[in-house]
Amino acid sequence: MDSARDLTLEQHRTMVAALQATLGPQTERIETHISTLLLHGGFADKLRKPLSLPFLDFASAAARRRDCEEELRLNRRTAPQLYLEVRPVRGSPEAPRIGEPDESDGAIDWLLRMRRFDNDQLLDRLATHGALADGDIDALASCVADFHTALPASPAAWGDPAGVLAWARANFAALGARAPTDLHDWTEREFERIAPLLALRRAQGFVREGHGDLHLGNIVRVDGEPLPFDGIEFNPALRHTDTMADAAFVFMDLWRHGLPRGAWRFASGYAERGGDFAGLALLPFFAVYRALVRAQVAAIRSDDDALQRDLRVAGALAHLCRPRPLLLLTCGLSGSGKSTVALELLQGLGAVRVRSDVERKRLAGLAATARPTPEQTARLYGAAMTRRTYARLGSLAGTLLAAGLNVIVDAAALRRHERDDLRALAALHGADFRLVECVAPESVLRARIARRAAAGLDASDAGQEVLSLQLRVCEIPASEEAALRLDTDADRATVARRCAALVRRL
Structure with missing residues (x-):
């Protein structure tokens, strides 16, 4: 249908009603502000409404087709099993039929066909019902980090820091008098602080074509794995952003669902998986921005309770x-x-873990769970690489401390000078320092190492020989180091309770 004969909104409604009747009595219809979805059998067909709004233009069939194709392209990156194809709608608004993908001649409209999923597996519903497990959050952190890592840098036109501030200010303009003045002032001050980092990261290639709307309601668990879907396709400026803007949406929404422990578990896992610890300095700004986006949505829906919560x-x-x-x-x-304790503590304290086993392998260009060859092992655990590893731990910790974030360094640190260097780093950044020594009987240590080696899922490569060496060279913390000893010779629940008590003490 040419632009002179394109659908009106009334014709769209007529067409949708006719399609619904054609697809059968069990077909469900869902209306959103800009789309209509028809749910039938194992499929969901999404049609754009012929609208022209300040942030999108679906007035022509050609524009709606382009948007369908763009949504298919973008969301196949994260959920290829859900996004199937774009199909034409042929015939007339009164007697439409869904054509095959290659039947473009005579199309009056276009739809995106998707595979249906169980709505009860949406992560926001799981969170609301207390069914979002630690394993789900770990999988989500890996999923988002891997997605971002695989993306190329956006063209130079995207990611100008001035644009970041403009979007943040737009939230306050939309909320008007309902937006707290102190949050407005904080946003302006925080932007001034992070603007140089935003510019640096843009130059480094951290502005990428991400998801754009990565809250828990746009992530579904399928076959035990999280699948982000429904990324923003209609406005490229909302998805060509710093990757931390995407990650911060997940962090914020976990917090919004009353899961601050899960939020920190996600943020730490995301940085550990992808290595982008420096980006966490942007986390507060983007998390506040995303919370205000949700507040704006609540205001549009006249949901005052949700607005006040956000x-x-x-x-x-x-x-x-x-x-x-x-x-x-x-x-x-x-x-x-150590790693188990660090993970428990970071959730309770609100901190980011920096793990020596992971960073050592990252320096060597190895994946965290890769098993090195004997030749690689000799280099990986030699004195030179150990020095590089501790230097990297200090560098990452310093970056996070400078941003005002709590840090947990997870490392053997069996030498006094390794611990003293980190103590000095804390003093340099005006931070507090605490040393937690994890202890268990040798028989327990050896049994754990054997189980870990058999599973082959942990970043640590330390075997029985390494433990024997450590027992010979270990410099036990002296009394003046004020180490807090934590006995881990217990089941996981007991260790978690001991960690919670330690959080209260800290």
Whole structure:
């Protein structure tokens, strides 16, 4: 249908009603502000409404076709099993039929066909019902990090820091008098602080074509894995952003669902998986921005309860950075439970874990769970690489401390000078320092190492020989180091309770 004869909104409604009747009595119809979905059998057909709005233009069939094709392209990156094809609608508004993908002649409209999923597996519903497990959050952190890592840098036209500020200001303009003045002032100050980092990251290629709307309601668990879907296709400026703008949406929404522990678990896991620790300095700004986006949605829907909740969330997220952050070192022999303890503590304290086993392999160009050859092992665990590893731990920790974020360094740190260097780093950044020594009997350590080696899923390569060496060279923390000893010779639940008690003490 040419532009002179394109559909009106009334014709769209007529066409949709006719399609619904054709597809059968079990067909469900869902209306959104800009789309209509028809749910039938195992499929969901999405049609754009013929609208022209300030942020999109679906007035012509050609524009609606382009948007369908763009949505298919973008979302196949994260959910290829859900996004199937674009199909023409042929005939007339009164007697339409869905054609095959190659039947473009005579099309009056276009739809995107998707595979239906179980709505109860949407992550926002799982979170609301207390069914979002730690494993789901870990999988989501890996999923988002891998997605971002695989993306190429956006063209130079995208990602100007001035545009970031413009979108943030647009939230306040839309909310008007309902937006707290202190949040507006904080946003302006925080932008001034991060503007140089935004520009640097743009130059480094961290502005990429991401998802754009990555809240929990746009992520579904399918076959045990999280699948982001429904990325923004109609406005490229909303998806060509710093990758941290995407990650911060997940972080914010976990917090918004009353899961701050899960939010920190996600943020730390995301950085550990992809290596983008420096980007976490942008987390408070983008998290507040995303909370205000949700507040704007609530305002449009006249949902005052949700609006007030989202404003409270935004206010809390504006205080993520601390004037005096904490650097905590979990140290101990291989198998002593350092990584488990660090993971528990980071959730309770609101911190980011920096793990020596992971960073050592990253420096060597190896994946965290890769098993090195004997030749690689000799280099990987030699004195030179160990020095490089601890230097990297210090560099990453320093970057996070400078941003006001709590840091947990997870490393054996069996030598006194390794611990003293991190203590000095904390002092340099005006941060508090705490040392937690994880301990367990040698028989327990050896049994854990054997199980870990058999599973082959952990970043650590330390075997029985390494433990024997550590037992010979270990420099036990002296009394003046004020180490907090944590006995890990217990089941996981007991260790978690001991970590919670330690969080309260800290």
